[in-house]
Amino acid sequence: MSSSKGNTSGMTLTETLVAVAIASMILMLMTSLVKVGGTVSNQSRAKRNLDDAMRATLEGVSQDVRASIGPRIMIAGSTIPSSLNAYTSTGTTLGLIVGDPAMALTVAPPTGYPGPSTARVVTYTTNTINLTQPNLDSKSCSDIFKDGDNVLITSDTQNYWMTAAATPCGTASLKFTSNANFTYSQLAKAAKVLPVYYSVSTIDGQATLTRQIGSGSKQVIDPDITSLTVEYSSDGANFSGSPPSAPATPKAIRITIAGTNWNGKKPSALTLSNTIFMRDSTIPQTVR
Amino acid sequence: MKDSNQNTSTKPNGMQDREGGYITIMVLLMMVVMMAMLLAVLSGSISSVKQAGGQSGLIQARAAAEAGQADGLYTLNQELVPQLNTMFTTYLRSFAQSGGNSTTTAIIPQSSWAGLINTLNAMNGTTISGNLSGSTTAASGSYSGAITFSNFRSDPISFTAQGQNYMVDYRITSNGTNKAYRREVVTSGTLRIGLGRQYINQFLLLADDGGSTGGNFYATGMNFDGPVQVNRNWRFAGSPRFAMGAKTAAATVQMYNCTTRTYQNVSTQTNGCTTPNWGGASLQYNAPAVNLPNNSFSQARGALGLDANDTSTVTNQQACGALGLSCTTAAPPNGVYMPASGGIYIQGNADIKMSIGTTGKQIYTITQGSAITTIEVTYPNGPTVLIPPTGSPKTQNRVPNGQIYVTGSVTSLTGPDRSGSLPTPLPTDGSTPSVIRPAVSKDSKINIAAAGDVTIQSDIVYEQNPNTVPGASNILGIISGTGNVKVGTSAPNDVYIQAALLAGASGKGFAADAYNSGAPRGSIHLLGSLAESTDPPRGVGNIASNGTVTINNGYGDAFNYDQRFLNGATAPPFFPSTTVFSAQTALPKEATWGER
Numbered sequence: 001m002s003s004s005k006g007n008t009s010g011m012t013l014t015e016t017l018v019a020v021a022i023a024s025m026i027l028m029l030m031t032s033l034v035k036v037g038g039t040v041s042n043q044s045r046a047k048r049n050l051d052d053a054m055r056a057t058l059e060g061v062s063q064d065v066r067a068s069i070g071p072r073i074m075i076a077g078s079t080i081p082s083s084l085n086a087y088t089s090t091g092t093t094l095g096l097i098v099g100d101p102a103m104a105l106t107v108a109p110p111t112g113y114p115g116p117s118t119a120r121v122v123t124y125t126t127n128t129i130n131l132t133q134p135n136l137d138s139k140s141c142s143d144i145f146k147d148g149d150n151v152l153i154t155s156d157t158q159n160y161w162m163t164a165a166a167t168p169c170g171t172a173s174l175k176f177t178s179n180a181n182f183t184y185s186q187l188a189k190a191a192k193v194l195p196v197y198y199s200v201s202t203i204d205g206q207a208t209l210t211r212q213i214g215s216g217s218k219q220v221i222d223p224d225i226t227s228l229t230v231e232y233s234s235d236g237a238n239f240s241g242s243p244p245s246a247p248a249t250p251k252a253i254r255i256t257i258a259g260t261n262w263n264g265k266k267p268s269a270l271t272l273s274n275t276i277f278m279r280d281s282t283i284p285q286t287v288r
Numbered sequence: 289m290k291d292s293n294q295n296t297s298t299k300p301n302g303m304q305d306r307e308g309g310y311i312t313i314m315v316l317l318m319m320v321v322m323m324a325m326l327l328a329v330l331s332g333s334i335s336s337v338k339q340a341g342g343q344s345g346l347i348q349a350r351a352a353a354e355a356g357q358a359d360g361l362y363t364l365n366q367e368l369v370p371q372l373n374t375m376f377t378t379y380l381r382s383f384a385q386s387g388g389n390s391t392t393t394a395i396i397p398q399s400s401w402a403g404l405i406n407t408l409n410a411m412n413g414t415t416i417s418g419n420l421s422g423s424t425t426a427a428s429g430s431y432s433g434a435i436t437f438s439n440f441r442s443d444p445i446s447f448t449a450q451g452q453n454y455m456v457d458y459r460i461t462s463n464g465t466n467k468a469y470r471r472e473v474v475t476s477g478t479l480r481i482g483l484g485r486q487y488i489n490q491f492l493l494l495a496d497d498g499g500s501t502g503g504n505f506y507a508t509g510m511n512f513d514g515p516v517q518v519n520r521n522w523r524f525a526g527s528p529r530f531a532m533g534a535k536t537a538a539a540t541v542q543m544y545n546c547t548t549r550t551y552q553n554v555s556t557q558t559n560g561c562t563t564p565n566w567g568g569a570s571l572q573y574n575a576p577a578v579n580l581p582n583n584s585f586s587q588a589r590g591a592l593g594l595d596a597n598d599t600s601t602v603t604n605q606q607a608c609g610a611l612g613l614s615c616t617t618a619a620p621p622n623g624v625y626m627p628a629s630g631g632i633y634i635q636g637n638a639d640i641k642m643s644i645g646t647t648g649k650q651i652y653t654i655t656q657g658s659a660i661t662t663i664e665v666t667y668p669n670g671p672t673v674l675i676p677p678t679g680s681p682k683t684q685n686r687v688p689n690g691q692i693y694v695t696g697s698v699t700s701l702t703g704p705d706r707s708g709s710l711p712t713p714l715p716t717d718g719s720t721p722s723v724i725r726p727a728v729s730k731d732s733k734i735n736i737a738a739a740g741d742v743t744i745q746s747d748i749v750y751e752q753n754p755n756t757v758p759g760a761s762n763i764l765g766i767i768s769g770t771g772n773v774k775v776g777t778s779a780p781n782d783v784y785i786q787a788a789l790l791a792g793a794s795g796k797g798f799a800a801d802a803y804n805s806g807a808p809r810g811s812i813h814l815l816g817s818l819a820e821s822t823d824p825p826r827g828v829g830n831i832a833s834n835g836t837v838t839i840n841n842g843y844g845d846a847f848n849y850d851q852r853f854l855n856g857a858t859a860p861p862f863f864p865s866t867t868v869f870s871a872q873t874a875l876p877k878e879a880t881w882g883e884r
Contacts, residue, residue: 026314030321037325055343067881101476101880106439106457114444122445136436136459136476154879186443186455187478189879279878 047268050261053222054272061255064196065276069099070152070159071249072278074195078246081161087197091241094198094230097152099191102137103144107153107188124180128173131190141169144192155188200228209257227258236277252277348429348466353473356416356431356462363413363435364479364876371411372481372871375404381576384868394442395452395483395869401440408437433462451484451869472884482873485865487856489788491515492849494578494819498522500542504825507837514849519577523551524562525831533569537577546833580792580821581864584769587737590862591693593630624654624661626674626684631691632663639700642727644751650729667731690733690861697740697771703727703748710782718755718848724784726751730762735860741771745778749786754852765860774799775812782810788817788860800826803842811846817853
């Protein structure tokens with residue numbers, strides 16, 4: 001007599017419940033793993049982005065420092081125009097005098113230069129100076145200077161601030177809003193300069209690093225950068241948070257920026273620093 | 289009852305298949321999750337590496353660009369001056385020949401300035417390129433760029449009897465590359481070119497007449513490690529060495545031919561067995577002639593405290609007035625004088641012995657017949673005490689101006705005696721043998737000038753040898769206005785002299801007494817410079833068939849250049865300069881810096 005086999009597939013209720021419970025636990029475990037992995041990935045990306053942004057910012061600030069000319073930084077109590085007094089350098093702000101090789105012209109001698117040895121004509125005292133143009137970038141006065149531009153005249157070791165007048169350019173000449181008063185030398189240059197000011201300002205209720213050109217509007221560098229520290233050195237070795245007294249120029253500037261990037265409830269913080277050594281603008285005669 | 293073919297599992301086969309499927313799916317899901325997490329970590333690491341690599345690449349590219357800037361500045365400051373002198377040769381020679389007044393007239397005429405810009409922009413060194421780390425490939429970063437000039441002009445305010453300044457604007461463009469990264473740095477500024485008179489002591493050897501007509505020749509064993517110029521009558525045999533090349537104002541020189549055993553006129557660098565070593569440079573023919581002063585009136589005025597720029601004869605009245613004497617038309621009495629604002633003035637002939645006292649005092653013992661005068665100079669600000677042959681000492685609270693002038697001849701110029709025998713072999717590193725005691729104090733800057741001959745009868749060396757003591761400032765000049773500077777017969781063999789020598793009167797030079805008799809006396813070890821009208825023989829030698837030279841009588845020459853004299857950086861006080869100007873400095877002043 002043969003036994004008839006009935007359909008034995010299927011699970012009992014208990015087996016099903018147990019299987020579902022185990023599967024649920026495993027899925028929950030995997031979900032939490034994915035979640036943790038995702039969180040770590042996001043944090044890592046946020047930190048990389050912050051690192052990226054801060055390095056780019058530091059390089060940009062350093063580039064402006066390297067391009068600075070004349071006294072290099074704006075210091076309270078120096079001969080900067082009064083309109084720039086709000087943009088001086090401190091331990092938490094950096095005011096730079098930034099130039100460009102294409103934006104400078106050689107100053108030609110004043111009329112009557114040099115004059116007889118008993119009555120030298122070596123000083124500019126009027127509101128107009130003579131220029132040699134174009135420069136090696138083929139730029140002339142009208143290409144460079146506009147009404148109200150800040151003009152820095154460097155003559156040997158002296159620096160003089162002037163402001164370009166309305167329609168400032170004549171025939172190989174540059175006109176200012178006031179009389180110039182400086183001793184001419186054959187090394188004299190007239191350069192259009194940009195007063196660049198770095199500071200931490202509150203934008204939309206949040207402290208953030210900004211860059212400002214003259215009295216223009218503040219540009220947010222990166223919303224994650226929340227702190228700027230500037231240190232100055234007169235000898236290249238010892239630094240302090242106070243710039244040297246005018247007319248001294250720092251030998252080196254150290255810039256430190258700090259930033260925070262929030263990813264959910266966990267912040268990623270980073271601090272970066274860079275030291276820029278100011279180059280000598282004059283090569284001394286070789287001592288043998 | 290059990291079917292033997294049934295398996296012993298209690299589960300049906302379908303259930304087993306489902307269980308296998310569940311497990312497979314779970315494992316696959318877990319693998320997917322693990323892979324995802326691994327990828328997340330890897331992508332973060334890869335991004336970090338790329339970010340760091342990018343940062344590093346940009347920094348290296350900028351470093352390469354800045355290296356190009358440094359290369360350009362080095363060219364402007366260090367390598368330009370010789371090329372400027374080549375460019376300016378025509379103007380420098382014309383100005384010297386015209387006897388122009390450098391106080392009022394531009395040495396480089398304005399009509400030439402535009403053309404000079406084109407020449408500057410075409411010269412060697414205006415194209416810059418290189419690799420970082422000295423490698424021959426660009427793997428570590430490389431740079432390329434150019435220096436461009438414009439607006440050449442003079443600086444009239446700078447015009448003096450001693451020189452003039454000229455300015456030219458420059459721009460250095462440097463492109464740095466590191467793999468895919470590029471940075472460009474552009475700087476601009478003004479280059480100040482200084483033209484100055486060539487001080488006579490800028491040459492290791494400067495002679496108007498090389499003495500070939502009298503049989504003098506330059507031979508193997510002679511080593512000249514500084515600038516050399518002999519205007520005419522120059523003769524060579526064997527392989528003398530000129531480490532900085534040489535110049536002659538003549539179109540030809542004479543070189544020994546071993547085949548014909550005669551001297552031949554040539555305009556080449558060598559001639560058969562005569563193969564002078566020009567030190568990688570060359571013998572330049574037809575150079576501007578350098579003229580020498582033929583008197584020492586300027587030095588006399590310097591010693592009297594008068595204007596040394598006046599090169600006219602000093603009258604008795606002027607001398608008496610400067611010395612505070614009552615004489616007017618008659619010469620001052622023989623003796624040693626120290627004017628209130630000058631140096632040391634010696635009327636008559638004198639023996640001068642130099643030594644160093646305690647605390648570094650410079651001591652002069654001046655003998656005129658039976659009269660002995662001693663002068664002790666205390667540095668840095670005095671006092672200076674003159675102890676006369678008779679009478680009480682006289683003290684001045686100052687240091688004399690360094691000029692010692694003798695109206696007659698210095699019949700014997702000596703230093704301290706040697707403390708022993710010279711070592712064998714002699715030093716080859718430029719140092720002074722220790723047995724030779726110094727005569728010139730480390731703080732002394734002295735110029736000894738005589739109207740007549742100056743005869744050196746012993747070693748005269750510095751307390752601080754500039755070859756071995758960096759920053760040594762002691763310096764000595766020895767000038768004969770109308771006679772010879774010579775090594776006397778009492779001088780030792782292998783005599784050591786450290787000074788700038790000048791004997792510029794026609795036919796005069798640096799000689800050696802009894803140069804053609806007696807046993808060979810070794811070499812004259814001169815550290816300094818020599819300028820003379822005629823280069824007399826200081827020894828007699830034989831030339832072998834292969835060109836080898838052997839000294840038979842007198843001295844050989846072992847002249848070494850005092851590197852401090854290069855380009856006029858250092859000169860003894862009141863040492864004269866030539867009528868020829870030359871470019872001596874090129875100093876860049878940077879105005880702007882830009883990066884892209």
